[in-house]
Amino acid sequence: MVKPGGAQPTVRLTKGQKANRKRIATVATVFPRAPWVRTPEQVVESLFRARRQTPVDGPTPPRPENKWGWASLLKGKTAIIQEVAQEMQRRDPGSVKTRVALTDGERALQIRVERTLGVTLILDLLHVLEKLWKAAYVFHAEGSLEAELWVLDRTLRILFGEVGQVVKGLRQSVTKRALLGARRKSLLGVADYLYRNRGRMRYDEHLSQGWPIASGPVEGACKNLIKDRMERSGMR
Numbered sequence: 001m002v003k004p005g006g007a008q009p010t011v012r013l014t015k016g017q018k019a020n021r022k023r024i025a026t027v028a029t030v031f032p033r034a035p036w037v038r039t040p041e042q043v044v045e046s047l048f049r050a051r052r053q054t055p056v057d058g059p060t061p062p063r064p065e066n067k068w069g070w071a072s073l074l075k076g077k078t079a080i081i082q083e084v085a086q087e088m089q090r091r092d093p094g095s096v097k098t099r100v101a102l103t104d105g106e107r108a109l110q111i112r113v114e115r116t117l118g119v120t121l122i123l124d125l126l127h128v129l130e131k132l133w134k135a136a137y138v139f140h141a142e143g144s145l146e147a148e149l150w151v152l153d154r155t156l157r158i159l160f161g162e163v164g165q166v167v168k169g170l171r172q173s174v175t176k177r178a179l180l181g182a183r184r185k186s187l188l189g190v191a192d193y194l195y196r197n198r199g200r201m202r203y204d205e206h207l208s209q210g211w212p213i214a215s216g217p218v219e220g221a222c223k224n225l226i227k228d229r230m231e232r233s234g235m236r
Helices: 040-047 077-091 107-117 125-139 145-159 163-176 181-196 203-208 216-230
Strands: 002-007 025-030 068-072 100-103 120-123
Touching: 025 077, 040 145, 040 203, 068 077, 077 107, 100 107, 107 120, 120 125, 125 145, 125 181, 145 163, 145 203, 163 181
Parallel strands: 002 100, 100 120
Antiparallel strands: 002 025, 025 068
């Protein structure tokens, strides 16, 4: 599995630099991992407190092995992805293993990954959740149980392969509620994001094959290699 991703650290300004400008860090990890077959219900239970139950004895999730990570403010996406490709080839020269990659929804990143790595590209579920929460707050108050249940329902439907129905529901809400302004723009933006990435959101298939659908390892890398390192006092 390879998971490229990005982070935007707040970098201390040098002389002559303008305020409110951020450097983009390119972050990626590569690692093998044993398959882990799960159901959509199990994924939802791990994400939402409204569905969380007392843990029961069961198989331990497989951990990434020999994880290799990159994080750079200087190298661009293309250079990092090339290094990722070289590391994948070094580890699996005969292309025996199943290769998948998780990214966010940035189109430029997705194009580079597909062209360079030749893998099955999966949209990181965590970024889908960010969009769903944004849509939920159009209808419900932030932090409310109603908002959580709204997101939970749409997440479960997406995990069962019903992305198109979720998109249709969002667009119908705009029309039926006669939404205008920021609320209309917000909902249509989320609907367009999901529709554009629907081919990378076959989560029902991915889960049945034991593939990962979210990117904990690279999110940890963003925090440890970028945020903690670059946002401390005195860092440049």
